[in-house]
Amino acid sequence: MKNKLISLEDAVARIPDGASLLIGGFMAVGGPNRLVDELIRQGKRDLTIIANDTARPNNGLGKLVVEKLVRRVVTSHIGLNPETQKQMISGAIEVELVPQGTLAERIRAGGVGLGGVLTPTGVGTTVEEGKRKVEIDGVPYLLEMPIKADFALVAAKQADLYGNLTYALTARNFNPLMTMAGATVIAEAEDILPVGCIPPDAVMTPSVLVDYIVAATPR
Amino acid sequence: MDEKTLIAKRVALELMDGDLVNLGIGLPTLVARYVPAGRHVFFQSENGIVGMSGPITGAENHDLTDAGGSPISALPGAASFDSALSFGLIRGGHLDVTVLGGLQVDREGRLANWMVPGKMVPGMGGAMDLVTGARRVIVAMQHSAKGEAKIVERCTLPLTSVRRVDLVVTDLAVIEPTDAGLVLKETAPGVTVEQVIANTGCELIIAPDLRSMPIEG
DSSP: OHHHHHHHHHHHHHHHOEEEEEEEOOOTOOOOHHHHHHHHHHOOSSSSOSSSSSSOOTTTTHHHTTTOEEEEEEBBBBBHHHHHHHHHHTTTSEEEOHHHHHHHHHHHHHHOSOEEEHHHETTTTTGGGOOOOOEETTEEEEOOOOEEEEEEEEEEEEETTTTTOOGGGGBBTHHHHHHEEEEEEEEEEEEEEOOSSGGGGOOOOOOOOOOOEESSSOO | OOOOHHHHHHTTTOOTTTTEEOOSSSSSGGGGGGOOOOOOOOOEEEETTEEEEEEOOOSTTTTTTTTSBBEEEEEEEEEBBHHHHHHHHTTTTTTOEEEEESSEEEEEEEESSBBBBBBBBOOOOTTTHHHHHHEEEEOOOOOOOOOOOEEEOOOOOOOOOOOOOSSEEEESEEEEEEEEEEEEEEEEOOOOOOHHHTTTOOOOOEEEEEEEEEEOO
């Protein structure tokens, strides 16, 4: 079996300019912040980012926006990163705003092979523009399309060498959903453990979804 | 008592024993401080926890924050989960109450609270799911902003949802949207009905049992 534990440089070198990236985290909590810093160091550009929010300018993936490495963002909240708003208004960056629960379900749908999801969220608001409406038992829903990406960059509390993952507390957020929807999945883990150390019931993301593991702190 | 404290204390009276409650960022967060004695309420944060404490200082855990990224703790009996489950609770009808801030509420009880075109485009975050899915939606906001009414005939700002909210609590009044229109149920201590009407941008129906907010100074 191939060795999934690789260096930070090697992991990020696999990501080409123009790639689409699902990036875990919620205001950079549970975000793969070392992988993000390495994307900046290697100067990857024209990226499409799909993430809950764009954090703050000096924090997590917010820095990718500040460094002007992002072409398009699909996200639910940019309110705490004025740089995203500024670049959106100037037209430098394209922003698709998606209700947070809808974003979670679109990513889940992409990862589990569904053709989309029907949600009542957004009906009658600007969110419904250009979308198909489906009525079920008299209730209108929006058809929201699945999201997939070239890569998923996620953060885990623990990884074993097969790539089984656990997450801690509110650092879990979008990470497990994204491991299903990225064609290549790179997990940044705080603790890297021998196979067998994580009991089966404790595994939150099964190893088969994870392609590469990177240490969250330099070793 | 300042206006925000008054609003938070009045909203807190709406929370019932055993409720699962989501508080929005800002003013709504204050509500947690004033839950009436003897009522145990579970607070949810949409980033993935039921059973959160309020903000803490000291003993911060970088993996444990509220939806604004501020450190919290998990109370005994808390549970953490991913974003799909978190919004499943919200959208699926499992959330008893959501308390959100507001920019405008109109005569039909519809809320606008997520953007001001050309000025402020923060994104809707979880607000659209919360207003669409919670069993009860309570709007906690100042009655007017810079002398301009926030309760209006028709929202001019983009709507958060077409769902009618259940209660609006301001520094001047408690208003309940109904089929017939907005019903003025309570006035704040020391505030007259005329003052409420003068600061409201649409017609109010005066409740026959109109009372003063049951809040003591």
